[in-house]
Amino acid sequence: MPMPRLVSSTLLAGLLLASAAAAEGTLTLFANGEELATEGFVAPALTRDGWDLRFDHIYVTLAGVTAMQTNTPYDAAAGGTPDAKTTVTFDDTEQLTIDLTDTDADGRVRIGSITAPEGHYNAVTWSIVPAETGDWAGQSMVLIGTATRDGETVDFTLTSADGHDYTCGEYVGDDRKGFVTDGAEADLELTFHLDHVFGRADREATDSMNRLALGFDDFAAGGTQEIALSGLHVGHVGEGHCAVSLR
Amino acid sequence: MSVMSVRVIVLSACAKPLIAGLAMLLLAGPAFAHGALVDVAEVDAIRIQARYDTGEVMGNAQVAVFPPDDPAQPWLVGQTDATGHFVFTPDDRAGRWAIQVREAGHGAISYVEVGADGTTTITQGSAGLTWAQRLLMIACVFWGAIGTALYFRRPRPAKAA
Known part of the structure; x- marks a missing residue:
């Protein structure tokens, strides 16, 4: 092969490789406590035992957040480990405490953005862990606010030191999420369902969520109290459930 | 729970x-100008x-x-x-x-x-068996294995000389 042709072929191969490597976009991760975090449990969506709750802060400490493209879609109901072909890690979330009441205009908390190979990120893993530093070191979730019922008002601080690992499949919501295309932005969301903790008065008492939820009566004395969140499946991806294990 | x-x-x-x-709609009698067919x-x-x-x-x-x-x-x-x-x-x-x-x-x-x-x-979606269902399947397989073993271990009548 003459040298010029060899050089041009090499350059062409390099360009092809470069273009293939450039097939990536930006994946941004948000957390969302929904209106129950930002607006509170307001009538008719009171707690299952009839309390109006307003939150000043809802601190959650996250760790080990990864997003994956899987060969086979992850089935959270079946559990196990996602069959990942591509995994990206949000380094900023090695440990990060967020406040679900401190949101952007869309009611979400931005966790971070990373450059990610294009494809559909249809699985997410993350953990809720006790904070190593800060005012609430040792606690993984802290809910601070005011509860009102029948003219009685109590200030409360509910703390949990429980650690949980979440393994979730695809986000389920108004739109499908996680489609990263070359040079474009996509997003994913970790969603916290506070009604799984306190229940909802606008749902049937027989609703399985209400049967499991703690309600607020047990915390009506106010002040700082511990709350056990194990088994309540607070974390979701949109409306999609996750496999949860206690750390 | x-x-x-x-x-x-x-x-x-x-x-x-x-x-x-669905059933096929057939107009009885003579055809009309805007008859519907399925x-x-x-x-x-x-x-x-x-x-x-x-x-x-x-x-x-x-x-x-x-x-x-x-x-x-x-x-x-x-x-x-x-x-x-x-x-x-x-x-x-x-x-x-x-x-x-x-x-x-x-x-x-x-x-x-x-x-x-x-x-x-x-x-x-199809593999979403509950733990109770899985345990029942395991029990059935186990019971089937015991039954099979007992079948082959049963005393056999002596063959006629």
């Missing part, structure tokens, strides 16, 4: 009930049933079906019936079809792979 979750079960990849409830044909279809893991069905839930070549845009939207069922027939696009079901703040998504030859493979 069970945790509230949603599971979509693809019950059949080759059912043929889609148009079973052609009826059998088709292969996908049927899902959506339910919570408590067993409660997701009746009248929102359904969105996403095709493999445009997976962010719903190709078909509809509702489950009162028993949580929804039936649709994918077109000839091969690849992974996604079926999303949502109701009252809870949702699930399941998938069906359609091959170039029209064959279908359920990639999620």
